[in-house]
Amino acid sequence: MTASDLLKPYDGLRVLVTGGASGIGLEIARAFAECGARVHVCDASQAAIAALADRPPHAAASAIGATLADVSDPAAVDRVFADISATLGGLDVLVNNAGIAGPTGGIDEIDPVQWEQTVAINLNAQFQFARRAVPLLRESKHGGAIIALSSVAGRLGYAFRTPYAATKWAVVGLVKSLAIELGPLGIRVNAIQPGIVRGPRMRRVIEARAQQLGIGYDEMEKRYLEKISLRRMTDPAEIAATALFLCSPGGHGITGQAISVCGNVEVL
Incomplete structure (x- = not known):
């Protein structure tokens, strides 16, 4: 096997990306599709899913299946897995990407309902999807993989964004624990920790x-960029490239890790 072969994802992977019809999730889904994977996404936005179907036939995203689903709803999770069983016939990679920014404000200003919503989508959904995916992943001929999207807020404190940071720290704990639990089954579990990522979501945060x-x-925006050693935002394609590597022969020995792709965010 050549060095270039080591960097390519395994052929014919069956991939599920939550929150995969827009933003970082779509970038990851398209990257896998372009490498020959069979990809299914779920997303809470009907408009984003419709946009997938509207892409021209030659676009990689035209090969991506989709299910409309609120990832915090267990019944919706059941529908997603029914769809991938019917269309993919199994699963090799779960990308737990779905998440929300949550409220911005002091701890005494945050609405408890918004706190619960952030936990439900950013953390509980990752548990629900991993729980359902494991029986399928253990049957993968390449050894299954779970990639969880955390954040640099999952390694740094983040004032006025406490709900978001708390859930992203918790995702790392989930990953570290599942890597130990599932390693004997040949399933690798890693987190990617994006930083300040270019796109509409970051614009809303700023x-x-x-x-x-x-x-x-x-x-x-200038203040945010001054917190990054490289003084630039991360491109979503850089996140997708990391996900691809984790599902390649070269990434086969990596598990239990939280990998920051952020230009070295120094502080939040």
């Missing part, structure tokens, strides 16, 4: 924080 501080968007 806008919310700028409004809270009473400053302009450009000034707030």
Whole structure:
């Protein structure tokens, strides 16, 4: 096997990406599809799923199946797995990507309902999908893989974003524990910790924080970039490339790790 072979994902992977119809999830889904994987996504946005179907036939995303699902709803999780059993006939890779930014504010200002919603989507859903995926992943001929999207907020404190940070720390705990539990079954479990990622979601975060501080968007963006050693945002394609590597022969010995892809965010 050549060095280039080691870097390519295994052929014919069957991949499920939660929150996969937009943003980082879509970037990951398309990257796997472009490498020949059979990909299914679930997403809570009907518009995002419809946009997948509207892509031209030559686009990689045209090969991506989709299920409309709220990942915090156990009945919706059941529907997703019924769909992938019917369309993929099994599963080799679960990418637990779905998540929300949660509220911005001091701990005494946060609505408990928003706290619960953030935990339900960012943490509980990862448990529910991993729980359902494991019986399928243990049958993978390449050894199954779970990739959980955490965040640099899962290795740093994040004032005024406590619900988000707490869930992203918890995701790392889930990954570390499952890697030990599932390793004897040949299933690898890792987290990717993106930092400040270019896209609409980060724009909303910056806008919310700028409004809270009473400053302009450009000034707030500048403050965010000054926290990154490389002084730039991460491109979603860089996150997708890391996910591909973790599902390649070269990444076959990696499990139980939280890999930051963030340009070295120094502080939040």
